[in-house]
Amino acid sequence: EDQVTQSPEALRLQEGESSSLNCSYTVSGLRGLFWYRQDPGKGPEFLFTLYSAGEEKEKERLKATLTKKESFLHITAPKPEDSATYLCAVQARSNYQLIWGAGTKLIIKP
Amino acid sequence: EAGVTQSPTHLIKTRGQQATLRCSPISGHTSVYWYQQALGLGLQFLLWYDEGEERNRGNFPPRFSGRQFPNYSSELNVNALELEDSALYLCASTPRTGETQYFGPGTRLLVL
Numbered sequence: 001e002d003q004v005t006q007s008p009e010a011l012r013l014q015e016g017e018s019s020s021l022n023c024s025y026t027v028s029g030l031r032g033l034f035w036y037r038q039d040p041g042k043g044p045e046f047l048f049t050l051y052s053a054g055e056e057k058e059k060e061r062l063k064a065t066l067t068k069k070e071s072f073l074h075i076t077a078p079k080p081e082d083s084a085t086y087l088c089a090v091q092a093r094s095n096y097q098l099i100w101g102a103g104t105k106l107i108i109k110p
Numbered sequence: 111e112a113g114v115t116q117s118p119t120h121l122i123k124t125r126g127q128q129a130t131l132r133c134s135p136i137s138g139h140t141s142v143y144w145y146q147q148a149l150g151l152g153l154q155f156l157l158w159y160d161e162g163e164e165r166n167r168g169n170f171p172p173r174f175s176g177r178q179f180p181n182y183s184s185e186l187n188v189n190a191l192e193l194e195d196s197a198l199y200l201c202a203s204t205p206r207t208g209e210t211q212y213f214g215p216g217t218r219l220l221v222l
Contacts, residue, residue, distance in 0.1 A: 031208060043114075043200050043213035044153075087153070096208045097166065102152045 002027045006088050006101035013078055013108050021073040021104045023088030031091040033071050034098065035064050038085045047073075047086075078108045112137065114203050114214035122220045123191050131186040131217045135203030141165075142184040143204075143211055144176060148197040156199075159184055160207055191221045 005024045013019055025033065032051050036044035048057045050066040057064050061082065063074040073086055085105045089098040115134045123129050135142050144156040155168035159178035167174075173189040182203075188195055198218050202211035 032210075034210065036213075041198065041216070041218065043202075043216045046210055046212055049210050089153075091208065095166075096158070097155060098211065100153045 002090070002092055002099050004088055004090055004099050004101040006086075006104050008104060009102070010105040011107070013075075013106070015079055015108055015110050016077050018074070018076045018078070020075070021086055021106070023071040023073070023101055024069060025071070025088075025090045025099075026069075027090050027092045027099065029093035031093045031096075033066055034089045034091070035071070035073055036087040036089070038087055038103070040085075044087055075106070078106075080108045080110050082106065083108045114201055114212055116199075116201050116214040116217050118217060119215065120218045120220070122222065124222050125191055125193060127191050129188045129191060129195075129219055131188075131199050131201075131219070133184045133186070133201030133203075133214060135182050135184070135201075136205075136212055139203035139205050139212075140182050141204045141207055142178055142182065143202040144184070144186050145200040145202070146170075146197045147200060147216075148194075153200065157186065165207075188219075193221050195219060196221045 003026050007022045035047040038044040048064040053068045061076050065072050085103040087103045088101040117132045141160040145153045158166045162178050176186040178184045198216045200216045202213045
């Protein structure tokens, strides 16, 4: 069964304290892995798409990496405005549905 | 370029009533997806429309239905509202099937 697990559920960091969020997945043939950011009460904002193991993408303080079993979202020297829930989703080759993780709630304290 | 838009932003209904939610995709996008996100929970897939046809639906009862219009905008209808239908309803669009989904701001539905 296709499945996505995100950890930790919540992460509290001090401003400037770098860390990583994890997205573990099992899927029968990966078409793509997606990272989104969601602020409370708003729609998810697209961050990255990764397609194959070894691929990396960066945007400002965020860097996403992909292996055959998991993806990491690394956040370097975070700021309070990086506080949000980060969602991971995978798409199987067999269909076009996204399978979503439950998200990691990131809180950056000034 | 305008993003995905949804209306209304908030909707308050009572049990048993019907709700209609609307979504306009990004210009040039032909696929529209609907999701339900109950408070504190993850995204649950509701419906997928592409080129005016329903392509797939999630594990929701038939009182959740919708359609896609010739201009690719979409409507989600929820009949016989129940308290547990209270949630943020999100619409997403893609330029082509299987590509990155871009989300709208959502409609917050409250059922009293």
